[in-house]
Amino acid sequence: MSAGATSARSVPLRELPLDPEVRSIIESWGISSLYPPQAEALPPVLAGESVLLACPTASGKSLVAYLALVRAARAGSTGLYLVPLRALAQEKFDELSKFGRLGLKVGISMGDFDLAPKALEALDILVATSEKADALLRKGAPWLERLGCVVADEVHLMRDPDRGPTLEVTLTRLRRMRPDLQVVALSATVGNSREVAEWLHARHIDSRFRPVPLKSGVFRDGRITFTDLSIREISVQGEAVPRLVRSVLDEGGSALVFVNTRKASDQLAQALVPTVRPTLSAGERAKARAAALELGQSAEEETEGIRRLTQLLPNGVAYHNASLTNAERRVVETAFRERAVKALVATPTLAAGINLPARRVIVRDTTRYDDRVGLQAPIPALEVQQMCGRAGRPGLDPVGEAVLIARNASEEQRFFDDYLAAPPEDIRSNLASEPAMRMHLLALVASRAVGSEVELEQFFESTFYGHTRPVSELAETVRSVRAFLDQEGFLEPGNRLRATGFGELTSELYLDPMSAVVLRRALERAPIGVRPFALLSAIAATPDLPPMFLRRDDEKVLLERFIEEEPELLAKPEEEPLRLELEMFLATLKTAAVLEAWIDERPIVELTDRFGIGAGDLRAKVEDAEWLLFGASRLAQRFQRRASRAIDDLSLRVRYGVREELLDLVRLKGIGRVRSRLLYQSGFPDRDALREAPLARVEAVLRSKKLAESVLKQVESPRAPAGREPSASPAAPPPPPPGPASSDRRRPRLEDFPG
């Protein structure tokens, strides 16, 4: 490790070769001197060199990234900022937009929020998730050909088995396309960052600098022993977590507790109420109450999260996990940042991603259930260190404390050895995984990045995998993936590597080829298009819609539902492979049942309660399903034309969670699940009915003059507003009407489902 360097002198900003305008923008952020890692990285970065910067969170990596991109943009090329999370994309976009003053055009692109291809061409800097950048590569965006600089944020996520390969492949493709591309890779401290730097031909900068010093240690028997061997007695009594929380609150700090289950995050937050509540000042209590109030107004439909959090927030406590909706998470994050919430209990949602520091981080659990092995497994040191790194708020805390909780002496020793003193894990390529290879091999061929075996091998040579190990070890995976792609008609027969139309479509839809096969089979099986449950089951059977966790109760309910049609399902097989297969199948049925209840307008609380999921999970499933249904619709245009229209309707129903009769109303801007139902109940079953309606009546129903006016304006024109129609193929004549869709309430049969 090179710079060790809290002691390093800070470098004044003006010593850098920066344009005065650029400097003044940075100065307006209150930055006048550089942290040591910045001072080390910026000179080469501003000279256009590639750099890998490995250092702790909040040590100023972003500034290096921004300046690299701005330099590239001012030099006439374009810059791309790759991030792993959508929330992060938004954060980076907001900050980079401040360089708009220089005349730079900054844009953002991700699944949620995208730009028209034309708007992209005018951009100087684009912030995108790596998947989105991959998608742009597949579609051949000319913008990328002018790329001068790419920033890869959180590059250590290359070790992620699912999403790592996308980052690795995207970086490889960009570098091959632009051999002189400047790469600025930002990484957490990992074992082999030097190796990654070598791969990228980047200067390797490794620093342990932290703007707020970190003391990490283990709590046992009322005292924290830190790695520097100092000891801290905790005089407060009680259970470990409340003690540690209370003692830091008494010093005016805040606490962030990491646990390994959602339930624990909720329960521990509840248990902390008596600990935190008495420490709140009158002002803090008012702020906390305001946050709770805001939460109530954040949505029209009640959720479990709103209910729990409105109860917790006024006590200065909250929890954070993926069962919360994005709106709920935002309220919690803001409240914590503004110190209305003083103790926050979180699952790993907060370990990576958005910056939410606290004076004391408490890592309560160091193991986590791993469903691949069906057991509790130790959390990697890298992740624990990331959690610990969240300790210490710049400007507020003189020092951050990270504490693991040990029950006995041997555990205490183990925590020091395995987590606090241990070197973090290496980054390893996951390109050899079959699903990853399926995706990327097809994409490389379909977008004509490779056209032959030899080119394919050359490509793999230039990946991180190829940098660290012989690509011959990939041969077996490549062979079996190729066989699959050949057999399923993704590739043209012959020695040259070329994609079929089906292959190109699959690649551009960003579907896992396996998903495309599942959907194609479902579509080819006759009149599936008209029965929502069958379609929902088909997308649920796809690897792009991961199965939901199946509880024993779900199993019972689902089996009972299908007993009439398939009584033999009740005889639950005992043999392991068969039992697992049935469970997988039931899990896809559960997903379909959840989505079905959603488009049957079951209230969110009822639905989440019945299936044991959170509103955030529901939201995520709905988004996934909508995306897959779009893919299914496009595939239907190829394989089962008649179904395409019905799928588009279903897609819209899933998006808004409405029954079929609301499809027309929901096409209006500003009208979704709740309001369309309201209009329907009040005697406006469709847009035609609204055309005749007096403003006052619509306003009374919608309880908003502005909204009522907007709605009436939308229906007054004889032609429907463009853009919200389901996408039908423009070339094709309108498909025949979908038939008696909603009246067909027959129970689905087993053969309706793929697999």
Place this chain on the structure above:
DNA sequence: TGGTTGATACTATAGACAGCATGTC
């Protein structure tokens, strides 16, 4: 007999990207 206690068995388990075209509650 009815209720309590305690041993034992069972149950559940983190997170979040992508298409398209613009704004759900």
Place this chain on the structure above:
DNA sequence: CTATAGTATCAACCA
């Protein structure tokens, strides 16, 4: 294999 906390179930036990 590298787990654990919370809950349901049921038998033993007591008044």
